[in-house]
Amino acid sequence: MAEKNEIVLVTGGSGFIAMWCIIQCLQAGYQVRTTVRSLKRTETVLQGLRSAGALNTETVVFKEADLLQDEGWKEAVEGCTYVLHVASPFPAEAPKHENDLIVPARDGTLRVLRAARDASVKRVVVTSSFAAIGQGHRGRDPSKPFTEEDWTDLSGPGVGAYEKSKTIAERAAWDFIDQEGGNLELSVVNPVSVMGPILGTEISTSIQVVSRLLSGAIPGCPNIEFGVVDVRDVADLHLRAMTHPNAKGERFLCMAPPAMSIRDIALTLRERMGPQGRKVPTRTIPNFVLRSLGFFDSGIALVIPYLDEARPGSIEKAKTSLGWNPRSNADAVVASAESLIYHGVVKV
Template structure:
């Protein structure tokens, strides 16, 4: 309950809004950046769903990752900065630089402004995408010592953007960071309670399954973690002395396949999961679907691959204890039903 001022970049985002709510519950003062101040009402609506109504205690600054304006004002007087904002599209961008440049340059803008404002520590939201791609298949789980090989072939523009942005952040700290400290959190797919229609790409997967928008299930496995645990890890990395200069993988447990997620939804969600398919799609069919649906192109390189990641470091160093995969997937689905964000609820409305 320190009352320190914390900046959260990207308050309109899924993780950003949860960060703001948890910070207020923990007794911090919060400022957040939005690309347009017209989005303030959207942020406050999400916070209300999260059980947080900060009123005038929450302040807003307009700032864009691609422009210098606003960042000095945003970081002024802050003790900590959670740099959460970064582009994550549903489809494949026309050019990879559409993702890489905003992610890298945005991180550097935030770090530069934080250094100049005398911020103590920045926690950067990176991704497992900066760790687990461009490698030959391996049996051992990935950990924080590994970096995605952006030249390894088949690496998506998103994975490149997160890798190059995080690399640039560490290089900045080493060369010109001054007294500024950096910690990094690398989440896998982020699930958990939606607070409104602005939610993560991972939650779109559950939404599409629940709506019956996919004909079947591709042979894909990926890590999962609850957004509340991702934010908890950010807050621990923000203040713990041992987190300085460290990166932390945020993963709940074993990687999940689409069919395992579908079975969890069927088991726990009753009639709300009636449209969830249980049929496994052959790889060739997924490739055909990708010709029609750009979002499916993002997963083609992962068909049939088995991966794992370790949360041992976050547990050992920061005392982090995440919810289970099952708890997180169920919380995701329950929130979509509760907020009326599925097809059936839209018709009833």
């Protein structure tokens, strides 16, 4: 258990990963502080925490702070031992201007790091993404798994605003630590598509895949493959990266291998959800059909670059260095589906 006087700041407290980080920090005995862009979000966050059975939610302290503004960050980090910087935009569709994502991700990360350094925080864990590792590598040997040594090639094909925002923000974080970080330590977690139990009716972009399949909202399965990981395991890796000596100055790929195709996800739902999975389509949508639909649906356009691309990854580093062992990708998918039904987001 944590020392009673150790405070952890979790940025972006209303987010999917952030709420599970808060839950696990409370379970571990930390005092928890979290930022939200508006204090009007406080009750929504607390309801989500309570829905998961979190203990001591009344002790969570909320601070108002925005990634685009300097105000509030000094007060948010004051007295904290650790910071989990989870807040970052993740769009459901491509933005009109890529800087709408890049600027908040990069500048917000630097704001948090400067405030943490000035407040003598011991370590910051930044939530990056597989998008900063595995994009722009068309033609790569599909049998070669991605590792923490890999970086997204910003000049490569199919690299959009989101991939750029995560790569640029993470690069900026490492450069900051090297050049002006002082005694501040940095660790980075790079999750793939995050699934698992939702905590309310708001759902992340990754969960929308399961939601659309479960409700029968899409006619079939695009030829897309990606890594999957349960949000509870993402939070667990954040806490390990926050305190473990081996995590200082390191980044960790966060997934439950192997990668899954959308058809794999659909078949898992059909097999594991019984009658509740009866609407799930399992036929494959040809690439040319999906590309045509992308002209009319910006959400579909966002996934076009991922067609027929294999993205295997290795988690040996997190397993051997930190003792991390995630649950299966199928269990993460099913947990998403069960919670979508439980919270009434999907009617089956």
